[in-house]
Amino acid sequence: MSIWIDDYGRKGAGMGLILVVVCAITAVLISIVAARFRNAALTRITAAHGVQEHAYITLGGIEQYVQIRGEDRRNPVILWLHGGPEFPLTYMTGHYQAELERDYTVAVWEQRGCGRTLHRNPNVSNPTIDELLSDVDELVDHLRKRFDRDAIILVGQSWGTVLATDYIRRHPRKVAAYIGVGQVTEFLQGKILAAQQAADRARAKGNIRNATALIRGVECLRATKCLGQLDVKMLENMVITSMKYLRNKAEMSGVRQMWTALTSPQMRGVDVKWFLFASNARNIIESQRNLVDYMYFRHRIEDLKCRYPMPVCFIQGDSDWITPTPMVRDYYATVVAERKEMVVIQSAGHTPFLDHPQRFCAAVKEFLTDCQCGASQAASR
DSSP: OHHHHHHHHHHHHHHHHHHHHHHHHHHHHHHHHHHHHHHHHHHOOOOTTOEEEEEEEEETTEEEEEEEEESOTTSOEEEEEOBTTTBOOGGGHHHHOHHHHTTSEEEEEOOTTSHHHHHHOTTOOSOOHHHHHHHHHHHHHHHHHHTTOSOEEEEEETHHHHHHHHHHHHOGGGEEEEEEESOOSOHHHHHHHHHHHHHHHHHHTTOHHHHHHHHHHHHHHHTOOSGGGOOHHHHHHHHHHHHHHHOOTTSOOHHHHHHHHHTOTTOOHHHHHHHHHHTSHHHHHHHTHHHHHIIIIIOOGGGGTTEESSOEEEEEETTOTTTTHHHHHHHHHHOEESSEEEEEETTOOSOHHHHOHHHHHHHHHHHHHHTTOSHHHHHTO
16 A cells, blocks of 8 residues: 555656646746747837838849848948858847847848758858858849948958958948958967967966867867868867856856847747757858858958958957957057947957947947948938
8 A cells, every 4th residue: 555655656746747847848938929029019110211121132043031120211221241151140130239220221131051041042052252242242232222322331240250351352332331240350360369368267277187178279270271171079179168268257148149039039940940050060161161161261351451441340349259359459450441440348259249239239320420321421311
């Protein structure tokens, strides 16, 4: 009898635990759905001259995904070039873009070979830099024509700064102003500098094993001259170890990023699928070999000869060690432009627009207003 009671008790406890887990999951799902509805209402554009589009535009012979949002289509146009290569965050724009949408029409494009564009064109992958630059030019012309602009404002983030600076070199007259967020100067050298900094911090904390592993990684990277020689596993481990010592606790955590993404009304299953795929460095290197090779080994920002024929602003997080802020400072000092500015956002990392969206948007708007690319200037056009 006691055996039966004990068995029954264990089963009852097990069922109770299952019930608690089911209730917890249900509560989380309800919270996510409620937040998505709330965020959809908060970010909905209802202004008479507003624009709120999620569409596919033919660029380079294929349909590519572009989101265009703004409260007044007569405002200046911003084209946002995302990072990666091939890591769009379009589904996160509701977190940081609303302030910009009041004064600008913002176009966010998911580049050839990734995200929703790849989902629409599954057989088009591993693009070249020339293909992407041609796509950028077609999109810029599309935006200029549609919104009656002589030139647009170009914002590049991380890998997007590579695209942007190369595009400026080819088509300077089509760009009214350039903003580089997490500006790439020499990407491979940035990895080396970050690992050296992390090794110093590890050594200062007495973690000699990690410091030694990081220095070995630095030596390996210095000997790497092409993508075929790159030890991907070593690079992954080096980056993970480096971030243990370099990441600022004020940066947006992975949990917060996940919650922001899941509660975004723009998030779809295709976005989740691509995010999970792109979160693995090996997947990106294998599927985007041309672009990774270009960014690591062939891109030279000095090809611009440090001269920009338009206003230029670099926005960095003070704790950005993906594109190290000290390297961007050095490059900024050599830049010649009709107007230039560098903004360092405190307690922020490689994505200051996610870490501190209000500070980021304020910096963008102040710079563009000062160089007469703001909404008030457009209104008098």
